[in-house]
Amino acid sequence: DIHLTQSPPSLSASIGDRVTITCQASQDITTYLNWYQHQPGRAPKLLVYHSSALDTGVSSRFSGSGSGSLFTFTISSLQAEDVAMYYCQTFDNLVVTFGQGTRLDLK
Amino acid sequence: QVHLVQSGHEVKNPGASVRVSCKASGYNFNAYDITWVRQAPGQGLEWVGWINVYSGNTNYAQKFQGRVTMTTDKSTSTANMELRSLRSDETAVYYCARTWVGVAFDYHYMDVWGEGTTVIVSS
Numbered sequence: 001d002i003h004l005t006q007s008p009p010s011l012s013a014s015i016g017d018r019v020t021i022t023c024q025a026s027q028d029i030t031t032y033l034n035w036y037q038h039q040p041g042r043a044p045k046l047l048v049y050h051s052s053a054l055d056t057g058v059s060s061r062f063s064g065s066g067s068g069s070l071f072t073f074t075i076s077s078l079q080a081e082d083v084a085m086y087y088c089q090t091f092d093n094l095v096v097t098f099g100q101g102t103r104l105d106l107k
Numbered sequence: 108q109v110h111l112v113q114s115g116h117e118v119k120n121p122g123a124s125v126r127v128s129c130k131a132s133g134y135n136f137n138a139y140d141i142t143w144v145r146q147a148p149g150q151g152l153e154w155v156g157w158i159n160v161y162s163g164n165t166n167y168a169q170k171f172q173g174r175v176t177m178t179t180d181k182s183t184s185t186a187n188m189e190l191r192s193l194r195s196d197e198t199a200v201y202y203c204a205r206t207w208v209g210v211a212f213d214y215h216y217m218d219v220w221g222e223g224t225t226v227i228v229s230s
Contacts, residue, residue, distance in 0.1 A: 034216040043220035087152055091215035094166045096154035
């Protein structure tokens, strides 16, 4: 099975900061990498699919990039409502895999 | 509007079974798959399995094989997940999610999620 490693496990940033999270896959997954936001008490939310496609209605301050085995998720200007856990996710050989998550909070 | 509405919270004894339902509305239920994901307290998201609504074909995570069954009722646009032989460490929030799966099974992503069903396993 593919293993996804997110870094950092947690980070603190200030309002307006540019925030970057990386997701490293244990093998080539082309661009089949998705990003979700999960806030306490709420359902997870799809932000980015196929590495860089923004889901409908998602703010343009979120973006994703990468291919092969290294992927990046970026928030261009952090807002208070972005405090959450962020997960990458992929699919290979009929198995769904999530990264371990990155906790983002305000400094 | 697309919605997935899940059944209410459950409290179960160890060794019991739980059935969680997920009622879809606002879209063609047959045209998408349904994935089940859970999150235990303080843990990350964990994939349980998924069902192709059109065919009824299922695929379960290896750790749940033999203990989980996923079904759908097309007449009510409802997906169901039954998990048997519950253990106390399986206390978690269980989510259903509408899922896009590539024809060649090359991609899989979940774009609409239910609100979650808390299952507490405790004696």
